[in-house]
Amino acid sequence: MNTPTALELVGVSKSYGPLTALNNVSLSIKPAQFIGLLGQNGAGKTTLFQLLTGLFNSDEGQISVCGHDISQDPIGALSTLGVVFQQATLDLDLTVHGNLKFHCLLHGLSRKLAEERINSELDRFDMQAVRDKQVRSLSGGNRRKIELIRALLHQPKVLLMDEATVGLDPESRKSLVNHVVSLCKEREIAVLWSTHIVEEVQAADRVIVLDKGKILAESSPEELQAQGIEPNLSLADAFSQLINNNKEIGVAYE
Ligand SMILES: Nc1ncnc2c1ncn2[C@@H]1O[C@H](COP(=O)(O)OP(=O)(O)OP(=O)(O)O)[C@@H](O)[C@H]1O
Numbered sequence: 001m002n003t004p005t006a007l008e009l010v011g012v013s014k015s016y017g018p019l020t021a022l023n024n025v026s027l028s029i030k031p032a033q034f035i036g037l038l039g040q041n042g043a044g045k046t047t048l049f050q051l052l053t054g055l056f057n058s059d060e061g062q063i064s065v066c067g068h069d070i071s072q073d074p075i076g077a078l079s080t081l082g083v084v085f086q087q088a089t090l091d092l093d094l095t096v097h098g099n100l101k102f103h104c105l106l107h108g109l110s111r112k113l114a115e116e117r118i119n120s121e122l123d124r125f126d127m128q129a130v131r132d133k134q135v136r137s138l139s140g141g142n143r144r145k146i147e148l149i150r151a152l153l154h155q156p157k158v159l160l161m162d163e164a165t166v167g168l169d170p171e172s173r174k175s176l177v178n179h180v181v182s183l184c185k186e187r188e189i190a191v192l193w194s195t196h197i198v199e200e201v202q203a204a205d206r207v208i209v210l211d212k213g214k215i216l217a218e219s220s221p222e223e224l225q226a227q228g229i230e231p232n233l234s235l236a237d238a239f240s241q242l243i244n245n246n247k248e249i250g251v252a253y254e
Pocket residue numbers: 016019021039040041042043044045046047048196
C-alpha cells in the first residue's frame with residue numbers, strides 16, 4: 001500500500017511585483033520523513049513557508065497538507081501543521097505555561113487535555129524547571145525549545161521549521177536538530193527544515209536545494225555529495241558548487 005503524502009506542492013509560483021520569488025516548485029513529503037530545504041539568503045525559503053502557512057496565496061499551483069488544500073480548506077490544513085518561525089513569536093511577558101496554554105486554547109483543546117499535553121511535552125524536553133518562568137528570562141536555546149513544544153501541542157502531522165536555529169550557538173543548534181529528528185521518527189511527523197547551514201541537514205532523508213526560487217537538486221545528502229565534479233566533496237562544498245554553477249548558467253529572477 002502506498003504511504004499517503006503529508007505535504008504536497010505542485011507547480012507553486014509566487015512573485016512580488018516583477019520579482020519571481022518561487023518558480024514552479026513541486027515537492028512531496030511523506031510521514032516520518034525529515035526533509036532539509038537548503039538555500040542561501042533570498043532563495044525563497046521564507047516565501048515558501050508563508051504560502052504553506054496560508055499567510056499569502058500562491059499565484060499558481062496547489063498546496064495540500066494531509067490531503068487538505070490550503071486555499072480551499074485552510075482550517076483543515078492548518079490544524080495538521082506545526083510551525084516554528086524564523087522570528088520568535090512567544091509572548092515575552094507571559095510565563096512558559098501561559099504561552100503554551102494560550103496555544104492549546106486557540107486549537108480548541110479542553111483545559112484538561114491542554115494541561116496533560118503541556119506536562120508531557122515539558123517532561124519530554126526536560127523543561128519542567130522553566131514552566132512558571134517568564135519567557136523573557138529564558139536563554140535563546142530554551143526559548144526555541146519552548147517554541148518547538150508549542151508547535152507540537154495540537155499533535156501536528158507536519159512540522160515546518162523555518163530557519164529555526166537563527167541566533168543559536170552550535171551546541172544548541174545541534175540539540176534542536178537532534179530533538180526534531182527523533183520526534184520525526186518516533187511520532188511519524190513529516191518535517192520540512194529550512195536553513196542555509198549545511199550541517200543541519202546532514203542527517204536528512206532528503207535535501208532539496210532551492211536557489212533563486214527554483215529547485216536545483218533533490219536527493220539524499222550522500223547522492224548530493226556524489227554529484228560534485230571532484231570526488232569526496234563535503235555536503236557544504238557540493239551545495240556551494242551547485243549554487244555557483246547556477247550563477248554561471250545565469251538563471252535569473254524573471
Ligand atoms: N514582501 C516582499 N516584497 C518584495 N520582495 C520580497 C518580499 N519578501 C521577500 N521578497 C524577496 O523575495 C526573494 C525571496 O525571499 P525570501 O525571504 O523568501 O528568501 P529566504 O530564502 O527566506 O531568505 P533569508 O534566508 O534571507 O530569509 C528575495 O529576493 C526577497 O528580497
